Amino acid sequence: MGIVVQKYGGSSVSDAAAVKRVAQRIVRTVQAGNKVCVVVSAMGDTTDELLDLAEQVTPTPPGRELDMLLTAGERISMAVLAMAIANLGHEARSFTGSQAGVITDSTHGRARIIDVTPGRISTALDEGAIAIVAGFQGVSQDTKDITTLGRGGSDTTAVALAAALHADVCEIYTDVDGVFTADPRIVSTAARLDTVTYEEMLELAASGAKVLMLRCVEYARRYDVPIHVRSSFSDRPGTTVTGSIEELSMEQAIISGVAHDRSEAKITVVGVPDVPGKAAAIFTEVARAGVNIDMIVQNVSAAQTGLTDVSFTLPKTDGSTAMTALTAVQGTIGFARLQYDDQIGKVSLVGAGMRSHPGVSATFFSALAEAGVNIDVISTSEIRISVVTHADKVDTAVRAVHTAFQLDADQVEAVVYGGTGR
């Protein structure tokens, strides 16, 4: 008897009627001969409503209390889902993250899972019950306080539980049919991928594909948990994330898909003295402010001036934090000024096959040039090429690249969109 972990996002349990539909799907999975552990997010807009309530009493809620507040959302959805399953004649028991043994560090708002000790879940499954677990939450190992895992947290809860329970598969239910070769809202001919490797999915997620969060895929790869991403609104198969690029056969498609990301901004530090240690000083300062940077480019020094420019991209949400931190050390580092640009977009091509096909870069850049897309920054990995361009050019770039690699319609493999996931 296999164990299946299913995760349902907020849009899949938006109201009582949706919860009842999900209950029926869970019961069908049980009737098919599986032990089922379900991870559930807060219903619909609950999290936003709770955040609104917090804002009404303070502009700066303490992280500990905000986590206590937000975890009420999953508490409600999991209890109601358990009731809906009971109403279908099956026993379901709901468990908080703490009860399910999701042990984290103490970083409120974006805690990391340290360990999962799902003793109570295993007992429930062994006793024939369906286990319903609150996603997105855990309990701090040190302080015993309630924590939340941050964006995409429920997906991570599901994968972590699947690993700890040695589940056969972790099914992530969302409002889209799986992972696509591009965002179907931009490329109408985008195709759904049947399978994609962990490495490719990691690159896609890091490049802006929203259907799965990066840390969830990282966790799945580390513990070798197959993820099946599919829609809770249909019975169609979705996309299975599994396997390594090392195992791919030569016949495998070269390219999985085209991802894009409009969530980043670019900061350019202008007039940096071109002497050793200046770049290190800049990025040390940014890191100290708690800002994660993505791409970095340093322009060639103008020989006459002995000055250079350093650009980097970062989440827009960290923009003002980074600008403030750098402004404070302008005198120490000795740069001329800062430029901030949030009208940028990143377009990435991902595919395991590009390792052994040297022509990929040429095709990629040719397609962008023919479409009139200017390239600002370039970054590559073994299985990915990314460029930064103007935000207005993102759609054009995605379509041009999608067509150039013959991904349109019935032509094979992968990227992503949609899903607000937590």
Added chain:
Amino acid sequence: MGIVVQKYGGSSVSDAAAVKRVAQRIVRTVQAGNKVCVVVSAMGDTTDELLDLAEQVTPTPPGRELDMLLTAGERISMAVLAMAIANLGHEARSFTGSQAGVITDSTHGRARIIDVTPGRISTALDEGAIAIVAGFQGVSQDTKDITTLGRGGSDTTAVALAAALHADVCEIYTDVDGVFTADPRIVSTAARLDTVTYEEMLELAASGAKVLMLRCVEYARRYDVPIHVRSSFSDRPGTTVTGSIEELSMEQAIISGVAHDRSEAKITVVGVPDVPGKAAAIFTEVARAGVNIDMIVQNVSAAQTGLTDVSFTLPKTDGSTAMTALTAVQGTIGFARLQYDDQIGKVSLVGAGMRSHPGVSATFFSALAEAGVNIDVISTSEIRISVVTHADKVDTAVRAVHTAFQLDADQVEAVVYGGTGR
């Protein structure tokens, strides 16, 4: 430095503005030199909204899951209250019933507190923080599942914590000014009591006074915790519940007040064979159905028939359960038929002084007779006389008795009304 436990009901934290007002009152208590532990109920209509949600998925929610659902209400209010306090520059830490060490039995929906181990609360208070505890909830000693304490549960949480923390006082904040000599909505001249003994408050609560629940007062008496019932909407002093009737001086008022209760119904078992064991059989059956009965009266047997009638009162909410249980054993017990009457009301006079004043009963019954109130059932204790009459006659009876004992306006001591408390 004394410890004060404060409990705020749902009407005191109905919205963000109300929560902020409560936060200010808590901070003032801290500034006056106290360590403060706060017990809070769910905000306004939250509990009803959660019950509505449950009803949308099933008519019969499992108790375990209903408790999981409802406890989300206090989780929200306590976190928001802690945030509002933080916004005033004081540290507050919220704790679930489980985190606060409220250990109960496993009876979902009306669990009883077995033990309170408030280690984390004491630590928080010692570290200078304000502790905010979710009322109404605990954790089962046996199953480790979340439980709720049922009606008036938050008051009981507060008193239990006050006892465990050896607090100086347990302040119960509500939407009325304290305990009155009668319900001011019925008797406009009802007066607030300054103090009332535990025994009198127990009788008042058992007789329909809603400002404090019976079990909360029982708990306070057992652990000798003074309760101060007062309004969260004013700074006026309320009513202090403390001391034993044994300690009362001779000058103490004879009567505390007049309570009434319209929540009961009466069942009459007609034509019961007047032989030993029949009454026992009836009440055994009712008890087996889980129904608590209040007053019992057995009519004198009609000599000719060898049959008698047995009447008893019970909560209206248990009416159909009791009727069903008795109907099932009609053949075995051999009674003729059942009568059900939910148009009844109980009026009670409570006062420690009536022990030593034999004329109290006479005055009580004379006042009712003069007001034209028919008496159906009578029950007494050492410090209480209760009668059952028609529901329509309750207001008339309360006013007549209140006047007969000179309780109007500035004439001394105590009963109750209002507050939906949980």
